[in-house]
Amino acid sequence: MALTLSERHGCVMQSEIRNMSNECRRVGGINLSQGVCDTPVPDPVQEGARDAIREGVNTYTHYAGLLTLREAIAHKQKRFTGIERNPESEIIVSAGATGALYCAFQALLDPGDEVILFEPFYGYHVSTLQASEAVPVYLPLRFPDWSFSTHDLEHLVTPRTKGIIVNTPANPSGKVFTPEELELIALFAERYDLFVFTDEIYEHFLYGGRTHHSFAALPGMKERTITVSGASKTFSVTGWRIGYALCDARWAQAIGYFNDLVYVCAPAPLQIGVAKGLLELGDDYYRALSVAYEAKRDLFCRALTSAGLAPSIPDGAYYVLADVSRIPGKSAKERAMHILRKSGVASVPASAFYHDGLGESMVRFCFAKEDAVLEEAGHRLQILA
Incomplete structure (x- = not known):
């Protein structure tokens, strides 16, 4: 052979x-x-990582990340979205937002499961789905306002549909999903009992008075939403690979185990740098x-x-x-x-x-x-x- x-x-x-x-x-x-x-x-982010290295924070961390960082993420999430997350059981720090998403797919999707995503899409979302042996199903957004309808969603549902990906603000279109659009997706997800994977890495890059609405904050959506974000864009540390997934404890442990298998842990001193930035940088x-x-x-x-x-x-x-x-x-x-x-x-x-x-x-x-x-x-x- x-x-x-x-x-x-x-x-x-x-x-x-x-x-x-x-x-x-x-x-x-x-x-x-x-x-x-x-x-x-930002200076606090640099100083936090530098001090952590000097103080010996250079070994393996808990597979879900240092508790200091998970607590800082929970604080930031509550501060900006009103959503409370338990740092000990509902937050997984991973190797960037892409790593967090990959581990979530591995933990929650079976081969052949279908996941709807909006087009134009971020290519790594598709590749990560396919690497998990799930099947991407595409919903083209209508140019020039990148709009869609309930009919567009309903048209794509099959018995194999398991989830939907929402990237807001979106790469590459720059679309910011409105509260009305998110509510439409929420009703759809509830009707068909779907996971909602949200990529919110650009949550602080908003223009023209737009506001970011985190999907998990919608009524009834916290339990079925896996919120993915990270520090790469907000702190200009794309090479540090500090991302995270926020979700119900029922899903977090399995996501964490895959994180341990694939990445072991995110870089320890860089976790401290990001935690310092999250806690010290104001609105x-x-x-x-x-x-x-x-x-x-x-x-x-x-x-x-x-x-x-x-x-x-x-x-x-x-x-x-x-x-x-x-x-x-x-x-x-x-x-x-x-x-x-x-x-x-x-x-x-x-x-x-x-x-x-x-x-x-x-x-x-x-x-x-x-x-x-x-x-x-x-x-x-x-x-x-």
Whole structure:
């Protein structure tokens, strides 16, 4: 018998986001493809990690994370959403939000279970589902307001439907789900007894007066919701891999056991740094995030408009989808490569966020960069005008 790769290997091939990052590196361009923040890490977060290393917090932690961090997460959750979580039994710290989601899927989904997700989607949600041998089922959001209806949801239900993924604010569209939309999903989840997996990693990146509504806060939803978030975006520590899952104790222990199996624990001193940030940074810090990133959004979207790449203005997160239909190329990938070769600015072909050939007329840019970098990228893009 010839040696072969596993059947599941195809679902974890290198993502288009990383592909474009590599292409950008080859030409020495400006990387606006990958969501890598280059904004400063808050002082308390840095100091907490540094002090923890010096004080010897460098060994294995509890598989669910240091209690100090879990208590800080519970405090923050209560402060911003009103939801109370028991830090000893309802919080699992993992290797980033992606790690927390992977462990949740492993613990709660069986092979063949179907999970609905909104399209355009974040590619790692799909790959992580497939790595768990679950089946993604796609609900296309209607452009330009990224809307959907109860009928859209009902049309997708089968006896195998086990859950739904809600990413708000969303990557790549920047959609912020309204209370009315979340209530519609809640009724749907209750009607069909579904898990609701929410990715709320961009919860503090909101523009135009938008407000984040955590799904678990809706009546009756706390028990069926697995809320995933983390520190990567809020504290600009994407490489630290500190994420977490919040859920009912019935689900948390199994999620924690998978976390122990796959990751053992998140980096110990970095857990302390994040805990210090959660406890010491006040509301002004989080408000300032939205103000600063809204200015970055506006700066870059003006540049896109001037370059003839009409942006779909995001309400949250820190990505923008732009119309590149007039750029030479037969696909989004060819157009993204043309933009990179011509201007030296890397984007992600939006086809990476669709499953059936859609998205070929758009690319995604990340604006989580220093203003000087965004200004230079915007200047370079004008060659496309």
